[in-house]
Amino acid sequence: MPVIECGCGHCKLTLAEDRPRMSLYCACKDCRQALKWAAKRGGKTPVDLPQPMYMRSDISAVEGQDSMRAFQLRAPARSTRVFCTKCYSILGVDHPAYAGNVFMFFPDHCETDVDLSIKPSALIHMESYPGAAPPDIPDDIPVYQNWDDPKDREAYLKIPDIAAAFRAPEIPALGQTFKGLIDALGEIEVLNLEIGAYPD
Numbered sequence: 600m601p602v603i604e605c606g607c608g609h610c611k612l613t614l615a616e617d618r619p620r621m622s623l624y625c626a627c628k629d630c631r632q633a634l635k636w637a638a639k640r641g642g643k644t645p646v647d648l649p650q651p652m653y654m655r656s657d658i659s660a661v662e663g664q665d666s667m668r669a670f671q672l673r674a675p676a677r678s679t680r681v682f683c684t685k686c687y688s689i690l691g692v693d694h695p696a697y698a699g700n701v702f703m704f705f706p707d708h709c710e711t712d713v714d715l716s717i718k719p720s721a722l723i724h725m726e727s728y729p730g731a732a733p734p735d736i737p738d739d740i741p742v743y744q745n746w747d748d749p750k751d752r753e754a755y756l757k758i759p760d761i762a763a764a765f766r767a768p769e770i771p772a773l774g775q776t777f778k779g780l781i782d783a784l785g786e787i788e789v790l791n792l793e794i795g796a797y798p799d
């Protein structure tokens with residue numbers, strides 16, 4: 600079964616499904632900030648434009664739970680990220696919009712044998728990206744330039760893969776959900792980082 604593993608090998612999530620339900624390019628400030636914060640503490644150097652993968656939230660086995668910790672960038676926050684406290688790999692991210700059906704992870708910032716061949720459905724939050732999009736981005740995917748425009752968000756949520764991923768699961772997880780894992784980790788550490796500020 601497919602795994603998401605941290606860089607030092609202490610933490611490992613074994614997943615029920617080996618293919619992502621969807622994928623994106625995300626240019627938002629918070630993804631960049633979280634990856635950079637982690638990199639300063641030993642995590643992998645962030646790629647310019649992260650490509651998160653969204654996996655079914657069904658975890659059949661957890662290893663190294665005592666080395667995992669849940670973080671939020673500030674309060675109030677919607678995204679909760681789980682890191683390895685030894686190597687600062689990000690293992691996954693939960694957000695209320697995922698409705699407990701999926702969770703997100705960054706394959707460039709951990710070790711995984713998940714099938715990563717899925718084509719990204721969109722590029723979001725381009726308004727927050729410093730400069731032009733990297734040249735390897737496919738030119739036939741929708742690019743959302745203005746997340747404050749409700750029309751952009753509405754169009755994004757109508758993309759079939761995204762609509763299907765962001766709804767309550769039709770079949771409950773056989774194993775633990777990612778949200779269940781976060782709950783089991785106890786208190787969430789709040790980093791109090793200013794929006795868009797890169798940590799030193």
Ligand SMILES: [Zn+2]
Nearest residue numbers: 605607683686
């Ligand atoms: Zn680790």
Ligand SMILES: [Zn+2]
Nearest residue numbers: 625626627630
């Ligand atoms: Zn993001």
